[in-house]
Amino acid sequence: MTNEELILERLDRIEAQLAPISHTASGISELREDLIPLSGQAFRLLSRELEDVESGFQLEDLLTLLKRTLRSVKHIIFSLEQLENIVDFVTTIEPLLKSAVPQVINYLDDLEQKGVLRIINATLDVRAKVASAYTAEDVDQIGDGAVALLGLTKKLSDPQSVEFLEKLAGLPSKVDLADAKPIGPFGMLGALSSKEARQGLGVLMQLTKAMGSLKNGGNSTRADQSEPIA
Incomplete structure (x- = not known):
C-alpha cells in the first residue's frame, strides 16, 4: 500500500x-x-414582571434578608424542631380524634334533637334583648337583686319555712267567702267561743310577735327589749 493510499x-x-x-x-x-426567539420573549417578559416589583424591591433588601436569615439560623432550627414536635403530637392524637369526633357529632345531634341547642340560641337572643334594653349599670343592679332573691330563697328552703308556706298555701281551699258575714265586737267575742277561732287568734299573735322584729331589721332581741307604747 502506497503512502497516498494510507493518507486517504x-x-x-x-x-x-x-x-x-x-x-x-x-x-x-x-x-x-x-431558543434565540424564545429567550428574547423570556427576557422581555422577565423585564415586565420586574418592573412591577421594582418600586418595592431593592438589592439592599435582599442583602438585609440574607443577613437576618443567617442571624436567625438558631431560631429557624428551633422552629423546625417545634414543627416536628407538633407533627408528632398530631400523629399521636389522630387515632383519638378519629374516635372522638364521631362521638362529639352524635352528642351534638342528640342535643339538637332534644332542643337544647335551640334553647341555648334562644338564651343568646334573650341576652341580646337585655343588652339592648338595659345598660351595664342596670344589669349590675339586676344582678344584685338576683343575689338578694337567692338569699331569700335560701331562707325559704328552711324546713320550718317550707312547712309554714305549704300550710299557708292550703288556707284558700279552706276559706268559704260565701259564708263570710259582717260582725261587730260582740260577734267577735262570740266567734272566739270556737276552738278554731282561738287557735287562729293564737297563730295571729305569734305572727304579730314575729312581725315586731321588722322594726329593727329582723333583730327580734331588740324588739323584745323595746317598751310597748301605752
Missing part, C-alpha cells in the same frame, strides 16, 4: 470520527436558532 485511509477514518461531532454541532446550531 486515515482521512476516511478521521472523517468518520468527525461525522457525529458534525451532526451534534448541527443540532446545537438548530437548537440555538430555536
Whole structure:
C-alpha cells in the first residue's frame, strides 16, 4: 500500500470520527436558532414582571434578608424542631380524634334533637334583648337583686319555712267567702267561743310577735327589749 493510499485511509477514518461531532454541532446550531426567539420573549417578559416589583424591591433588601436569615439560623432550627414536635403530637392524637369526633357529632345531634341547642340560641337572643334594653349599670343592679332573691330563697328552703308556706298555701281551699258575714265586737267575742277561732287568734299573735322584729331589721332581741307604747 502506497503512502497516498494510507493518507486517504486515515482521512476516511478521521472523517468518520468527525461525522457525529458534525451532526451534534448541527443540532446545537438548530437548537440555538430555536431558543434565540424564545429567550428574547423570556427576557422581555422577565423585564415586565420586574418592573412591577421594582418600586418595592431593592438589592439592599435582599442583602438585609440574607443577613437576618443567617442571624436567625438558631431560631429557624428551633422552629423546625417545634414543627416536628407538633407533627408528632398530631400523629399521636389522630387515632383519638378519629374516635372522638364521631362521638362529639352524635352528642351534638342528640342535643339538637332534644332542643337544647335551640334553647341555648334562644338564651343568646334573650341576652341580646337585655343588652339592648338595659345598660351595664342596670344589669349590675339586676344582678344584685338576683343575689338578694337567692338569699331569700335560701331562707325559704328552711324546713320550718317550707312547712309554714305549704300550710299557708292550703288556707284558700279552706276559706268559704260565701259564708263570710259582717260582725261587730260582740260577734267577735262570740266567734272566739270556737276552738278554731282561738287557735287562729293564737297563730295571729305569734305572727304579730314575729312581725315586731321588722322594726329593727329582723333583730327580734331588740324588739323584745323595746317598751310597748301605752
